[in-house]
Amino acid sequence: MANRQGFLYMNSVTFSPKDIVNPKTVYTYTQMERDLGILEKMYSDFLEVHTIGQSVDGRELYAVKLGKGKKEIFINGSHHAREYISTNLVMEKIDQYAYSYAKGTKIGSYHTRTILDDTAIWFVPMVNPDGVSLVQLGHKSAKRPQEVLKMNGGNTNFAAWKANIRGVDLNKQYPANWNNLCCNARYPGPQNYKGTKALSEPETKALYDFTLKHNFRAAISYHSSGEILYWYFKQQGSQLSRDEKLARKVSRATGYSMVPKSASGTGGGYTDWFISSQKMPAFTPEVSPYAGHQPVPLSNFDRIWKQNVTIGLMVANEMK
Numbered sequence: 001m002a003n004r005q006g007f008l009y010m011n012s013v014t015f016s017p018k019d020i021v022n023p024k025t026v027y028t029y030t031q032m033e034r035d036l037g038i039l040e041k042m043y044s045d046f047l048e049v050h051t052i053g054q055s056v057d058g059r060e061l062y063a064v065k066l067g068k069g070k071k072e073i074f075i076n077g078s079h080h081a082r083e084y085i086s087t088n089l090v091m092e093k094i095d096q097y098a099y100s101y102a103k104g105t106k107i108g109s110y111h112t113r114t115i116l117d118d119t120a121i122w123f124v125p126m127v128n129p130d131g132v133s134l135v136q137l138g139h140k141s142a143k144r145p146q147e148v149l150k151m152n153g154g155n156t157n158f159a160a161w162k163a164n165i166r167g168v169d170l171n172k173q174y175p176a177n178w179n180n181l182c183c184n185a186r187y188p189g190p191q192n193y194k195g196t197k198a199l200s201e202p203e204t205k206a207l208y209d210f211t212l213k214h215n216f217r218a219a220i221s222y223h224s225s226g227e228i229l230y231w232y233f234k235q236q237g238s239q240l241s242r243d244e245k246l247a248r249k250v251s252r253a254t255g256y257s258m259v260p261k262s263a264s265g266t267g268g269g270y271t272d273w274f275i276s277s278q279k280m281p282a283f284t285p286e287v288s289p290y291a292g293h294q295p296v297p298l299s300n301f302d303r304i305w306k307q308n309v310t311i312g313l314m315v316a317n318e319m320k
């Protein structure tokens with residue numbers, strides 16, 4: 001360690017731009033902010049970082065635009081706090097797609113630059129930064145630690161927490177059959193409480209407004225776990241056949257089984273709302289083998305990455 005300066009210098013000389021994001025860590029909001037700052041500087045020609053709102057506790061909701069295409073698709077992660085490995089996945093996609101764009105390489109059979117010059121991909125890597133921080137760092141990360149402790153029954157272990165910091169389940173907040181949701185919790189808490197009205201939470205309102213400002217041709221909302229693919233919400237006719245066909249392709253590429261129509265959700269989710277309001281395909285892939293009511297082990301990341309690395313480019317290419 002005597003040669004610390006020299007070591008750092010060597011590091012910067014051999015610095016490889018594709019290594020900005022390390023997805024095999026407990027990836028925090030702070031780390032994400034830092035990485036987005038670096039990526040924005042490094043790839044300013046074709047990558048933009050925007051904010052689309054703030055969380056309940058005042059954290060920024062970041063959106064990244066990758067590519068120059070006029071057509072657009074949308075990928076988001078971490079609606080649910082304990083499912084933060086979906087942020088690792090989305091950030092790694094941004095990092096690797098940007099690197100591939102810069103170098104002019106292919107990912108799988110997809111020529112990244114050709115696709116992104118035609119169809120830009122927007123990403124919101126962490127929809128629920130307060131909830132993710134709560135699961136990773138505990139109640140002291142919250143502005144009102146006592147309130148969130150109380151909602152958790154006094155338990156300082158928040159590993160099972162899915163909701164935002166006010167105890168509202170953000171994936172039960174969207175105006176798609178919201179009035180008649182199944183299995184709604186009665187009070188704010190770790191999961192399944194849909195709130196007093198649709199879009200009552202700043203995180204979901206930001207995503208809703210952001211979506212309506214764009215004309216996305218498809219959306220992917222990453223969750224965990226179970227290696228299954230939600231794709232259906234009451235589509236009919238040609239919309240149904242188009243979406244089912246694309247779902248089959250995503251299912252084949254990931255190995256995730258398509259959730260049967262009869263077992264699909266009753267509404268309230270981002271994907272449900274996107275399908276019914278935008279009349280375009282949307283998917284909820286549940287990444288990782290089933291991991292129970294807790295974060296997916298980081299040791300599953302390699303498997304998740306292999307299954308999903310091409311999906312953004314594939315969907316952009318299919319919907320062009």
Ligand SMILES: [Zn+2]
Pocket residue numbers: 079080083171223224
């Ligand atoms: Zn989820």
